[in-house]
Amino acid sequence: MISVLSVVNQIVLAFGFANLAILGWVAAAAAPIVIHLWMRQTHRETPWAAIRFLKAALERHAKRLRLQQWILLAIRTLILLLITLAAAKPFLDAGLGDVGVRTHRVLVLDASASMRLAEGGPDGPSRLVVAKRLATELVSGSRGGDLHSVIVAGGASQSPLAQPAGDRSRVVEAISRIEPTDGVADLAETLRLAERLVERADAVGSRVERTEVIVYTDLAANTWGALEGAAAAEGAPASYAATIAVASGGLRSVVDSLAELATVSVVDVGLTGAPNRAVSRVEIADPLPTSSRPVRITAEVSRFGAAAAQNDEPVVAELVVDGLPVDEQRLQLAPDQPTVVEFSHTFKTPGERVVEVRLGADALTIDNSRRLVVGVRPHVRVLLVAGRRDAARYVADALNPTGSRDAALRPLVVSDAELATLDFAEYDAVFFCNVARLTQDETTRLERYVRGGGGVIFFLGDRVDAERYNRTFGSTFEAAVWRPGRDNPFRLLGSDRRSEQPSFSVAADHPSSPLLPAALGEPVSRASYRVDPLEYGHPIVAPFRGREAAGLLTTPVSRYFPLAIEPHAADKRADHGTARVALTLENGDPLLVTVDHGAGRCAWFTTDGSLASVDPAGGEPWTALPAWPSFLPLVHETLRYVASGVAASGGVLVGEPITVAAAAGARRLEVDRPDQRGETIDVPADSEEWTYAGADRAGVYRFTAEGGAAPLRTVAVNVDPRESDPRRASAERFPRSVTVRRGGDTVAGDQASTLGRWAVHRWMLHIALALVLLETLLAQRFGRARA
Numbered sequence: 001m002i003s004v005l006s007v008v009n010q011i012v013l014a015f016g017f018a019n020l021a022i023l024g025w026v027a028a029a030a031a032p033i034v035i036h037l038w039m040r041q042t043h044r045e046t047p048w049a050a051i052r053f054l055k056a057a058l059e060r061h062a063k064r065l066r067l068q069q070w071i072l073l074a075i076r077t078l079i080l081l082l083i084t085l086a087a088a089k090p091f092l093d094a095g096l097g098d099v100g101v102r103t104h105r106v107l108v109l110d111a112s113a114s115m116r117l118a119e120g121g122p123d124g125p126s127r128l129v130v131a132k133r134l135a136t137e138l139v140s141g142s143r144g145g146d147l148h149s150v151i152v153a154g155g156a157s158q159s160p161l162a163q164p165a166g167d168r169s170r171v172v173e174a175i176s177r178i179e180p181t182d183g184v185a186d187l188a189e190t191l192r193l194a195e196r197l198v199e200r201a202d203a204v205g206s207r208v209e210r211t212e213v214i215v216y217t218d219l220a221a222n223t224w225g226a227l228e229g230a231a232a233a234e235g236a237p238a239s240y241a242a243t244i245a246v247a248s249g250g251l252r253s254v255v256d257s258l259a260e261l262a263t264v265s266v267v268d269v270g271l272t273g274a275p276n277r278a279v280s281r282v283e284i285a286d287p288l289p290t291s292s293r294p295v296r297i298t299a300e301v302s303r304f305g306a307a308a309a310q311n312d313e314p315v316v317a318e319l320v321v322d323g324l325p326v327d328e329q330r331l332q333l334a335p336d337q338p339t340v341v342e343f344s345h346t347f348k349t350p351g352e353r354v355v356e357v358r359l360g361a362d363a364l365t366i367d368n369s370r371r372l373v374v375g376v377r378p379h380v381r382v383l384l385v386a387g388r389r390d391a392a393r394y395v396a397d398a399l400n401p402t403g404s405r406d407a408a409l410r411p412l413v414v415s416d417a418e419l420a421t422l423d424f425a426e427y428d429a430v431f432f433c434n435v436a437r438l439t440q441d442e443t444t445r446l447e448r449y450v451r452g453g454g455g456v457i458f459f460l461g462d463r464v465d466a467e468r469y470n471r472t473f474g475s476t477f478e479a480a481v482w483r484p485g486r487d488n489p490f491r492l493l494g495s496d497r498r499s500e501q502p503s504f505s506v507a508a509d510h511p512s513s514p515l516l517p518a519a520l521g522e523p524v525s526r527a528s529y530r531v532d533p534l535e536y537g538h539p540i541v542a543p544f545r546g547r548e549a550a551g552l553l554t555t556p557v558s559r560y561f562p563l564a565i566e567p568h569a570a571d572k573r574a575d576h577g578t579a580r581v582a583l584t585l586e587n588g589d590p591l592l593v594t595v596d597h598g599a600g601r602c603a604w605f606t607t608d609g610s611l612a613s614v615d616p617a618g619g620e621p622w623t624a625l626p627a628w629p630s631f632l633p634l635v636h637e638t639l640r641y642v643a644s645g646v647a648a649s650g651g652v653l654v655g656e657p658i659t660v661a662a663a664a665g666a667r668r669l670e671v672d673r674p675d676q677r678g679e680t681i682d683v684p685a686d687s688e689e690w691t692y693a694g695a696d697r698a699g700v701y702r703f704t705a706e707g708g709a710a711p712l713r714t715v716a717v718n719v720d721p722r723e724s725d726p727r728r729a730s731a732e733r734f735p736r737s738v739t740v741r742r743g744g745d746t747v748a749g750d751q752a753s754t755l756g757r758w759a760v761h762r763w764m765l766h767i768a769l770a771l772v773l774l775e776t777l778l779a780q781r782f783g784r785a786r787a
Contacts, residue, residue, distance in 0.1 A: 102210070105138070106197050108151045110215065111181045116365070121362075122363060127218045147165065154180070157193050182719050183655045195261060198211055223729075280338060282300075287645070293346065301315065382639070383411075390612050391433040437464075450601070460560075463613075531584070589606070600645055654719055668706040695715075
């Protein structure tokens with residue numbers, strides 16, 4: 001049985017006023033009573049014979065007249081009372097007004113990285129601590145018989161309770177065990193899990209009369225922006241505006257589906273305008289660092305929040321290598337825009353080195369550091385495979401102009417006949433210079449090398465068998481249109497239709513592409529005396545901007561391989577990825593194309609890298625590129641790009657999979673995690689690589705074959721930089737099925753915001769209008785009756 005105190009407590013929690021000062025006008029409701037008393041006539045007795053008959057008639061109708069007057073007086077008083085209360089804007093919390101109803105509450109606690117934000121400095125309560133306290137208070141104050149489910153959102157959403165629980169102490173214990181994660185909350189996945197829990201409770205016959213889904217969150221735009229719809233995409237940073245726009249429709253459908261089963265409410269525990277500093281990016285300028293020369297390390301430090309502009313104190317950025325501080329710089333941060341800081345460091349010994357840039361502690365400490373694993377080499381080994389004599393001579397001279405044995409870049413030239421005995425993994429990059437063909441075994445080993453992070457560059461000359469290349473590398477794409485000058489991923493590689501200046505397009509929504517991004521046509525002789533850098537949008541040609549004297553734009557090419565799509569070869573392979581055009585000839589045909597494949601990259605020059613290939617039409621070399629002054633920097637920039645690999649462009653973020661090459665004979669992998677929790681993983685016997693999906697903490701992961709001494713791979717996992725931005729979603733743009741209210745006295749001191757509550761004042765005005773009409777009708781009717 002529900003106690004009277006419990007009922008009163010729930011009603012008090014459910015009802016409130018937005019404008020309490022207006023309630024002073026409630027006294028105006030007494031006006032009809034005052035007027036009624038004032039207008040009453042004074043009783044006087046006057047002897048008159050005829051009055052006896054009137055008095056007798058009045059006594060017969062006195063009760064009816066008195067009732068009519070009281071009805072009109074009550075209606076007039078109620079009209080004024082309703083108008084006054086409506087002006088005070090009363091509200092009723094969604095889900096809190098139902099007293100005595102058995103309720104199933106699904107409590108969703110956002111434990112993403114942004115919920116680590118503390119109020120008043122690093123020692124203050126985090127947003128997750130506030131959320132856990134509010135959820136605990138709700139459970140502790142609930143009525144006996146209510147059911148509760150708990151969901152943790154952050155990284156992979158999960159439920160600590162397998163079934164809805166009626167034991168409040170068990171639910172409180174589950175909430176207390178929730179720890180903050182380093183990942184991003186997947187709102188759609190979380191709400192789908194909530195929907196499954198609601199359906200599960202119905203399936204087991206819990207006999208609940210009401211179901212509520214209550215989400216405790218900071219309303220970070222990174223998580224909730226998609227629920228705002230198109231308006232959110234317009235105001236969001238370009239880095240994830242497209243993601244918001246795409247996700248909006250799907251997320252809203254999930255919310256609508258859940259709203260059909262339960263009331264959905266959000267408790268906002270976030271901080272508006274909270275200041276935050278973060279290291280948003282760390283990278284090295286040279287993707288092939290050696291122990292013999294200094295390496296430039298670049299980092300971006302950002303400052304967010306409205307309060308950030310009020311603090312102009314310099315920030316110290318510290319460079320840490322293998323856990324030891326080696327350098328520091330003082331920065332003056334600009335609000336809401338990144339500040340670039342550069343360090344120079346010389347690694348003393350080769351090997352995998354962990355580089356970290358970190359800041360001092362602030363309200364959100366998880367993003368104050370960012371790590372990068374740098375593979376330091378004693379020197380860079382580059383394999384040059386020559387398809388004929390002198391086919392690789394110009395490339396070798398470009399890589400090591402002095403021919404010094406102590407140079408950082410050490411090319412090794414071999415003939416294509418030696419490929420069967422070579423291990424590509426021993427080299428940092430491989431050049432194929434006018435190689436006629438590769439066997440299936442060589443292609444398989446090369447594909448595995450690139451997928452594991454290696455870089456490959458092809459120069460195509462007169463010995464290349466185009467049909468064999470197409471059959472061996474198996475490029476198949478679906479036709480689409482891409483215009484030169486747009487730095488976009490593309491879905492197909494173009495043809496030789498000159499009128500439309502076709503280029504390339506490859507699906508960007510898949511992880512990798514074939515090594516050859518399009519089918520090779522037979523070589524054609526078309527003289528071209530200018531090269532189009534496509535607005536220098538590709539990283540390979542970007543350093544040439546403003547350096548026209550290098551001669552890149554005037555490179556003559558007389559014979560090349562066109563890239564074309566064969567209609568019969570088009571299909572939709574699952575491993576298509578991102579390919580990009582770096583250079584085109586003056587007629588729009590590609591000269592240099594790059595393609596991502598797994599963790600590595602491949603670059604294709606559609607003409608020769610030497611003067612040995614001769615155009616049969618004129619007896620001249622295919623191109624003068626090897627003799628042009630731009631050849632040396634072009635080779636170096638291409639090598640730098642393909643050797644950097646796909647991972648170097650963004651690194652591994654929390655929650656993303658890590659691919660590890662399986663060691664020969666190893667059947668188990670030992671994982672050394674940043675939280676000191678080791679894992680041992682069984683590797684299938686026939687597997688060449690293994691994917692680890694448990695990187696749920698920021699830090700360094702080391703993968704070692706069981707019994708091995710040195711790690712097979714060391715990976716730095718970082719927090720998604722979007723979690724650092726305290727920009728908040730606007731609840732006014734949420735669907736009407738989602739109600740939002742502020743929660744917690746540590747947030748803003750306002751526990752009774754009208755946002756997300758049922759507005760009662762409109763209904764009061766409607767009732768007042770109806771009473772005005774009713775009062776008019778009754779007054780007329782009563783008047784006619786008295787007459």
